[in-house]
Amino acid sequence: xxxxxxxxxFLNFLSEDDLDAIHFATLEILSEIxxxxxxxxxxxxxxxxxxxxxxxNSIVKIDEQLLNKALLSAPSRFTLHGKNEDFDxxxxxxxxxxxxxxxxxxxxxxxxxxxxALFDDLIKFTILLxxxxxxxxxxxxxxxxxxxxxxxxxxxxxxxxxYTSRNYYSQSQTGADGVLxxxxxxxxxxxxxxxxxxxxxxxxxxxxxxxLQHEKVNSxxxxxxxxxxxxxYVEVDAMLGGTxxxxxxxxxxxxxxxxxxxxxxxxxxxxxTPCIYSIASGLMDMSTGGYSGAAPETNLLHCxxxxxxxxxxxxxxxxxxxxxxxxxxxxxxxxxxxxxxxALAGTNFIHLSFGMMEMMLTASYEQCVIDNEIxxxxxxxxxxxxxxxxxxxxxxxxxxxxxxxxxxxxxETSEYVxxxxxxxxxxxxxxxxxxxxxxxxxMRDVAxxxxxxxxxxxxxxxxxxxxxxxxxxxxKAFHKKALEKLKAN
Amino acid sequence: xxxxxxxxxxxxxxxxxxxxxxxELANKALENNIDPMDAINSYLVPAIELVGxxxxxxxxxLPDLMRSANAxxxxxxxxxxxxxxxGVERKSSGKVVIGTVxxxxxxxxxxxxxxxxxxxxxxxxxxxxxxxxxxxxxKIVEEGAEILAMSALLxxxxxxxxxxxxxxxxxxxxxxxxIMVGGSPVTQEHAERIGADGYADDAVxxxxxxxRLMKS
Ligand code: B12
Numbered sequence: 001x002x003x004x005x006x007x008x009x010f011l012n013f014l015s016e017d018d019l020d021a022i023h024f025a026t027l028e029i030l031s032e033i034x035x036x037x038x039x040x041x042x043x044x045x046x047x048x049x050x051x052x053x054x055x056x057n058s059i060v061k062i063d064e065q066l067l068n069k070a071l072l073s074a075p076s077r078f079t080l081h082g083k084n085e086d087f088d089x090x091x092x093x094x095x096x097x098x099x100x101x102x103x104x105x106x107x108x109x110x111x112x113x114x115x116x117a118l119f120d121d122l123i124k125f126t127i128l129l130x131x132x133x134x135x136x137x138x139x140x141x142x143x144x145x146x147x148x149x150x151x152x153x154x155x156x157x158x159x160x161x162x163y164t165s166r167n168y169y170s171q172s173q174t175g176a177d178g179v180l181x182x183x184x185x186x187x188x189x190x191x192x193x194x195x196x197x198x199x200x201x202x203x204x205x206x207x208x209x210x211x212l213q214h215e216k217v218n219s220x221x222x223x224x225x226x227x228x229x230x231x232x233y234v235e236v237d238a239m240l241g242g243t244x245x246x247x248x249x250x251x252x253x254x255x256x257x258x259x260x261x262x263x264x265x266x267x268x269x270x271x272x273t274p275c276i277y278s279i280a281s282g283l284m285d286m287s288t289g290g291y292s293g294a295a296p297e298t299n300l301l302h303c304x305x306x307x308x309x310x311x312x313x314x315x316x317x318x319x320x321x322x323x324x325x326x327x328x329x330x331x332x333x334x335x336x337x338x339x340x341x342x343a344l345a346g347t348n349f350i351h352l353s354f355g356m357m358e359m360m361l362t363a364s365y366e367q368c369v370i371d372n373e374i375x376x377x378x379x380x381x382x383x384x385x386x387x388x389x390x391x392x393x394x395x396x397x398x399x400x401x402x403x404x405x406x407x408x409x410x411x412e413t414s415e416y417v418x419x420x421x422x423x424x425x426x427x428x429x430x431x432x433x434x435x436x437x438x439x440x441x442x443m444r445d446v447a448x449x450x451x452x453x454x455x456x457x458x459x460x461x462x463x464x465x466x467x468x469x470x471x472x473x474x475x476k477a478f479h480k481k482a483l484e485k486l487k488a489n
Numbered sequence: 490x491x492x493x494x495x496x497x498x499x500x501x502x503x504x505x506x507x508x509x510x511x512x513e514l515a516n517k518a519l520e521n522n523i524d525p526m527d528a529i530n531s532y533l534v535p536a537i538e539l540v541g542x543x544x545x546x547x548x549x550x551l552p553d554l555m556r557s558a559n560a561x562x563x564x565x566x567x568x569x570x571x572x573x574x575x576g577v578e579r580k581s582s583g584k585v586v587i588g589t590v591x592x593x594x595x596x597x598x599x600x601x602x603x604x605x606x607x608x609x610x611x612x613x614x615x616x617x618x619x620x621x622x623x624x625x626x627x628k629i630v631e632e633g634a635e636i637l638a639m640s641a642l643l644x645x646x647x648x649x650x651x652x653x654x655x656x657x658x659x660x661x662x663x664x665x666x667x668i669m670v671g672g673s674p675v676t677q678e679h680a681e682r683i684g685a686d687g688y689a690d691d692a693v694x695x696x697x698x699x700x701r702l703m704k705s
Contacts, residue, residue: 143644145644149645173645215594246552284597286551287544287551289692
């Protein structure tokens with residue numbers, strides 16, 4: 001059985017007219033202003049597909065016809081493969097899933113220390129996250145400070161891919177070579193590079209730059225991933241008011257032009273390449289200039305972008321880190337508003353949704369467990385209210401009648417509760433005296449206990465120790481090679 | 490326009506961030522024989538200080554700050570040229586060369602620091618992003634800069650701040666310049682390790698640091 005997410009899409013901030021207006025504005029941008037693409041081969045691909053290309057200024061202009069043609073081949077349904085069928089994720093434009101990660105520099109550890117992340121943290125976090133019920137896609141949550149940065153994506157692969165049952169969200173820092181080497185790493189487990197290309201257990205992400213620019217490395221990764229049938233998250237990280245216009249609508253237009261241009265490129269390279277319309281945009285805090293992932297404006301933007309992506313029948317990744325520094329009330333409220341609004345809006349992948357704090361700079365072990373709890377509650381609400389003869393319960397009400405009574409002894413109640421009520425794992429619903437008797441623990445304390453418990457039970461049935469070692473050794477060699485190449489230049 | 494009106498207009502332009510016409514206005518001021526030193530000290534500086542104060546109180550926001558800094562810069566350029574031509578040297582708070590280092594295209598933080606420095610009377614040359622060591626060094630020499638400010642937002646590009654410092658040493662220029670570094674992953678320890686003179690974690694602190702470095 002694969003993972004099947006619940007359906008979202010109840011929350012609509014944009015009307016059909018609004019969506020059309022955003023679409024037309026985007027067409028104007030794409031066909032008249034264009035996108036700057038630094039990667040020469042990308043310009044050539046566009047040029048030979050009939051797009052207007054200004055080589056001198058590296059500008060690509062995409063008209064309506066080309067856009068429509070390319071979007072026609074972008075699938076709205078596909079599978080992201082886990083280590084076995086149970087963890088396959090069935091993607092479409094309705095179901096809601098979550099993604100962990102990513103790229104935090106610091107760790108808030110169980111002893112309350114705030115310190116640079118280590119490779120050992122990456123493995124521990126991955127093992128922890130893999131045991132959390134509501135995490136569907138795994139992304140490396142930290143960038144270890146004890147490794148050289150250039151080409152570190154190979155080591156992120158080694159510290160994440162072997163330790164998770166989920167589909168792995170990868171990235172390549174150095175370009176096409178990273179994608180090809182990661183295919184080799186996955187092949188250790190999947191048997192052959194051919195098998196990886198057929199059913200890849202990992203994906204790539206590329207981040208476009210606002211306003212309206214595609215950097216060289218990202219286009220290179222995008223093209224290589226498409227060639228090899230590796231699904232791509234085509235992402236833009238707009239800063240509302242900073243790198244994109246201050247109004248949500250203007251940012252929607254910029255994001256849309258930027259992301260669609262990337263998706264068109266992937267489709268031109270290899271029609272049918274699974275692409276996920278992705279953002280990790282946030283509000284620019286206008287007092288500090290900092291990035292706010294948890295501002296209400298950010299949530300509005302992400303919910304509205306879900307509608308824009310779905311307008312093109314593309315699955316959508318939204319969500320981002322929160323701003324709180326420790327697992328406190330701010331963390332709870334920020335995460336809850338973000339996850340609930342995105343789930344209701346039908347964000348198909350809620351990204352960076354476990355443990356990511358301090359504007360994407362810090363990962364907290366305890367917050368991972370707390371976020372899993374928040375996610376559980378949010379997903380419960382996605383189930384909505386079922387109305388049918390059984391749930392209307394007229395017969396039951398008739399049986400009990402207007403008298404002092406309760407429903408606890410009925411079979412209907414017992415069955416319904418067991419099947420449908422959400423069972424909190426770390427939320428406390430006791431009265432004060434019982435809570436005190438159990439140690440008067442804060443949610444953070446309870447989460448810490450849970451982290452310790454999970455980390456002591458580490459088991460990974462989906463991979464052998466030999467395979468893990470082989471992947472790790474290969475990744476180290478690839479990393480070394482990348483560093484040597486860098487030094488040679 | 491009478492002198493008083495021009496003064497008032499300059500003050501208003503900086504306060505309201507109407508930077509487009511400020512340079513022109515400054516030229517008009519000179520035509521009217523306004524004393525540029527007086528214009529700067531009695532009108533431009535008080536206006537930008539008020540902007541800073543309102544920013545601190547969250548009445549004004551970054552766009553206001555950046556626009557006012559631009560207005561200040563446009564007027565200062567005109568006035569300072571005139572002052573130089575008359576052979577008087579107005580004391581700039583200091584000459585700064587700033588940029589985000591090679592391999593890194595994170596621009597926003599660096600630009601905010603540059604604006605605030607300008608607003609505080611520093612003469613700032615902003616080299617943009619993805620800046621090579623050579624380019625930094627050539628500009629420092631050309632401008633006779635007193636402070637080099639380098640931004641890096643990626644752990645992968647942080648060591649490049651150290652490389653620029655090494656290159657300055659190799660050219661025998663290290664002692665002639667104060668160096669400050671910043672960007673979200675940058676720490677005090679990193680600054681010390683690579684031999685920078687200072688680190689600050691936001692733009693307001695960066696300005697204070699620059700002022701301290703100029704005194705040291
Ligand atoms: C916006 C953003 C981008 C935008 C930048 C747009 C632009 N035009 O600048 C885009 C989308 C282009 C981008 C790209 C990438 N990004 Co980015 N980005 C960010 C983000 C969200 C905000 C950065 C920002 O502008 N902050 C606001 C400003 C005001 O803050 P600041 O820069 O820190 O500056 C303040 C201080 O640091 C200080 N300061 C700054 N400079 C200086 C200099 C001196 C001398 C002094 C004294 C002080 C000082 O004062 C400033 C004002 O207070 C950060 C997350 C974060 N919270 O930092 C990630 C982040 C920095 N990015 C990250 C990554 C990974 C990338 C990419 C590699 C992604 C990719 N796979 O393509 C690329 C790198 C491209 C490259 N070669 O540089 C990571 C880095 C972590 C890591 N381990 O490497 C971060 C931390 C996010 C994350 N967790 O994933 N990014």
